[in-house]
Amino acid sequence: MAVRKGQTWGVPGPLPDHGVVVRSDAEARSVVAAARLSGRPLPPLGLLGGDLCRTLGGRGDEARLRSEAAVTLTCDLATALVDGRLHVFVAHLVARRRGWRGRVFAAMNAAWLGRWNLGPRAHPGDGLLDTYDARLAPRQALAVRSRLPLGAHLPHPGITERRTRAIQVDLDPGMVVHLDGEVVGPARRLSLRVEPDALTVVV
Numbered sequence: 678m679a680v681r682k683g684q685t686w687g688v689p690g691p692l693p694d695h696g697v698v699v700r701s702d703a704e705a706r707s708v709v710a711a712a713r714l715s716g717r718p719l720p721p722l723g724l725l726g727g728d729l730c731r732t733l734g735g736r737g738d739e740a741r742l743r744s745e746a747a748v749t750l751t752c753d754l755a756t757a758l759v760d761g762r763l764h765v766f767v768a769h770l771v772a773r774r775r776g777w778r779g780r781v782f783a784a785m786n787a788a789w790l791g792r793w794n795l796g797p798r799a800h801p802g803d804g805l806l807d808t809y810d811a812r813l814a815p816r817q818a819l820a821v822r823s824r825l826p827l828g829a830h831l832p833h834p835g836i837t838e839r840r841t842r843a844i845q846v847d848l849d850p851g852m853v854v855h856l857d858g859e860v861v862g863p864a865r866r867l868s869l870r871v872e873p874d875a876l877t878v879v880v
Contacts, residue, residue: 702727702857735880754875758868794828843870
């Protein structure tokens with residue numbers, strides 16, 4: 678069940694013995710993808726780094742993950758058909774050109790993208806993706822970029838925002854898809870959806 682405003686989210690509890698410790702969003706995605714490919718249940722993930730970890734207030738302390746001070750949370754997982762090829766992501770999908778020139782499309786399950794608070798309202802347990810389709814002139818892009826660390830770039834007339842369970846997007850030529858910080862490659866069409874409560878994480 679997606680978390681609701683005012684509702685307690687997460688329960689105390691350490692990472693179980695069959696859990697997997699990951700240090701980045703890309704590593705988490707790799708573990709999830711391997712489990713899906715083999716038909717195995719998704720293991721609980723102990724988060725030590727990455728943007729999902731930061732969004733959830735993770736401290737990067739492995740000893741904490743094994744202790745009663747740890748918190749176990751049920752998070753959403755996102756799937757992406759990228760030109761018909763199925764992928765998963767835990768934190769974010771970004772489609773852009775080199776140097777962030779021109780149009781940028783982002784789908785956020787986590788709030789953070791590196792040092793940028795790109796999705797200030799994104800919540801990994803609300804059953805929604807926060808998507809942003811930005812078409813900015815160079816001067817506008819510079820102004821927006823300066824506000825990203827504080828999440829103060831929204832609303833903006835050049836950025837279309839949606840909070841959605843599923844979305845299809847046609848990309849422009851030359852846009853390259855990045856999943857959880859890793860390059861997937863150029864693409865022209867995306868089909869994204871959320872799997873609510875599909876992932877158990879410990880921070």
